[in-house]
Amino acid sequence: MAERRERHSSSARNINDLPVEVIGHILSHVRCVRLVALACATCRKWRDAVKNHLYKITCPFQVLEPWKWKKYEHTITAVVKQTAYLQELSVINGEIRADSLRVWLKHTRRTLKSFTFLSKTSRGVNILKMLADSKSSVERLEWGDANLPALNLAYCNLPSLVLLTLDGGTRKLSIEEIQLLFSSLLKLENASLINIVGNRAPSRVVFNLSSSLKTLIMKRVSLDRGDAANPIDTTLALCADNLSHFSLMGLSVNELLSVEVEQVKSLQCLIIQDFDIVRLRFAETLQRLVIWNASIKQMESKNLMSLTDLTLFKERDLRAIWPIYKITTQEASTKLRKLRLLGGLPTFAVEDLRTIACRFPKLRWLALYHQDTLFGQSEKKLPMFRQLIDLELYVNNRVTDHEVFAGWILKLLQCCPNLKCMAIKLEHRPSEPWAEEIEFPLKLTSVLRNLIRPYPYVQVRLTTKHPNQLNEIFSRSYWQTCVDMDLHSGNNQSVDFCVDKHYCIWLLVLRVMPAYERP
Structure with a gap:
């Protein structure tokens, strides 16, 4: 026991002998707010490390009683106030009061670069407005359970914001408000909208994206038509200069949908997943196309000369959609390097495999679903994938x-x-x-x-x-x-x-x- 106590005291002395900068970097890698609070109570040297060299704090997911969570919230506030150069703050659980949230953002308005907030707040709390009012220099914002109030141009005055993720909004945003997010954030490069309801959607929804936006992800976004007239078709169109990645997952609309991204000449990756679509148009610069569990009746795929990565998957009713998939594989570029054909393709025979081998001589990656009928018993001449x-x-x-x-x-x-x-x-x-x-x-x-x-x-x-x-x-x-x-x-x-x-x-x-x- 004495040897263990002596070994522990010697290791503690060795840690205290480290420079204050090294201690601060160690605490930045630890990140847990409870451990940082304990470090602050250790000695003056550790408090100096927290103040001048702590850059990251994380409040991980915990199940606490209400009175314990209130005490935990005070601990977070105390630690944040002791830091002078905090750059990353992540709060993942609990229900945070607006006053505490306002104190955190005001104290770190000049240093905070990344803010992840996945906790619940009272209704009407607008983190975008808090950041804009404090003139924060935040560059990355991930806001879960976002109860967005009415948006205006003043709330979106975040000139340094590069990445924005909005998840779980309970209030319906108008299409004009969603458009405001895209157009007013001039340096935004990566935007993700998850569980957002677009209210009063017209028959043709056009998003004019800023020239800085490079990645746009729309997941489980609902376009609510409201009391507007219901035409036969609803069109979602994108207009952008530098957009390279676009993901559309689980989109919900009241009417049939047409997606047009042909005006986006810089688009390189397009992902369509988990919803029905009538017509799909995309630009000729596309390099990666993923169609995952999506029913497409018409696909304008004449310009696929730049395509190098193609994924086609349909879990159910694949027989009805397979003719369109087959045309897509036949019209794809000879530059194709990666091909995934999944879902138990009907009438897929060795002739189709031979066509793929001849059509795509540079293919290096292939994914297939097992079918007993692919190779016949008397098949002698097999297709050769020499680059695979x-x-x-x-x-x-x-x-x-x-x-x-x-x-x-x-x-x-x-x-x-x-x-x-x-x-x-x-x-x-x-x-x-x-x-x-x-x-x-x-x-x-x-x-x-x-x-x-x-x-x-x-x-x-x-x-x-x-x-x-x-x-x-x-x-x-x-x-x-x-x-x-x-x-x-x-x-x-x-x-x-x-x-x-x-x-x-x-x-x-x-x-x-x-x-x-x-x-």
């Missing part, structure tokens, strides 16, 4: 036999002589029993070990998602037996595991190495 390096395969292990799937993989390996990496992604269904779900990857692993032996430089990744029972994967005795067998069977195999704690993904990497590369 990465191959991604999706399979439903509930309806697929592992031996049939392994044979399908073998045909694809023969089509890709220069392949370096192959990722096999297993679909997970919540109703599927745990024993049945784990059985398929185990059997497939044993088959793949012999199947890819002639391809010594191909790295195979087998991935799946399972939200529960992650620990059970590694505690099963038969799983450990499988791992030991792969590691010690003498077949030049190595198996590595990696668990992503954020997304609950377990990853099995099966790599075949030559004997001289073995450790």
Whole structure:
């Protein structure tokens, strides 16, 4: 016990011997407001470090009782007041009073560069107005649960704002107010609107974006027609000079929708996700196109000569939309480097695969959904993807036999002589029993070990998602037996595991190495 106490005191002395600048940088990496408050109570040197060299503070998510949260709010205010050069402030939970929020922003108006506020406030609190009134130099603002009051030009007087994220507004904004956000923030480069309701939308919604805006993300945005007349079609049009990335996810409108971005000559990336659209027009400068779970009846895709990345996915009713997808792949540029065709494509045969191989000779990344009918039994001349390096395969292990799937993989390996990496992604269904779900990857692993032996430089990744029972994967005795067998069977195999704690993904990497590369 005495040795432990002496070791602790010596480590404390070593920390106190550090320069005050280093202590401040350490606290900036720690960031937690509670720990910073404890550091302030330690000694004068640590208080000087907080005052002059603390640049970042985070108030992480915590479940507290109301009276404890009020005390926690006072702690945040005390720490913020002790800083002189605070640049980043993040508040993620709780209900903050307007007075405390006003004190924070006023104290840091000259130094604060990034402000993330994902907490609830009383109705009528306008962070944009507070920042404008205090003449803040903030550059990044992320405002969650944003109860936006009526906007005017004075509230948007933030000349240094570069990034703006508005999430969860309960009040309906008019289209003119949304347009005001885009036009008045002259240095805005990245804008995200999430859960915003646009009120009194006309039949043609035109957003004139500032020349500085480069990225625009609209997620779960609703265009409410209100009492206006309801024409047959509603058009969303963008006019911008330097916009390069546009994402439209989960848009909700009362009538049919047409999206026009053909006037945006600088657009390079377009993402359409999770909503129905009648007509899509885009500029000829487009380099990346993602259509994810979106029903499109008409697509003007004559100018796709700059396209290098194409993703097409439809979970349901793919047969009705496949003709448009097929035309898109046929009209895409020969410069295409990355292609993803997912969702169980109907009538997709080896002729289509051969067309893709001939049409896109520079293709280096391909993703496909498993289909037993892709390769015929008597198929002799297979399409060749000579430049392909990465191959991604999706399979439903509930309806697929592992031996049939392994044979399908073998045909694809023969089509890709220069392949370096192959990722096999297993679909997970919540109703599927745990024993049945784990059985398929185990059997497939044993088959793949012999199947890819002639391809010594191909790295195979087998991935799946399972939200529960992650620990059970590694505690099963038969799983450990499988791992030991792969590691010690003498077949030049190595198996590595990696668990992503954020997304609950377990990853099995099966790599075949030559004997001289073995450790």
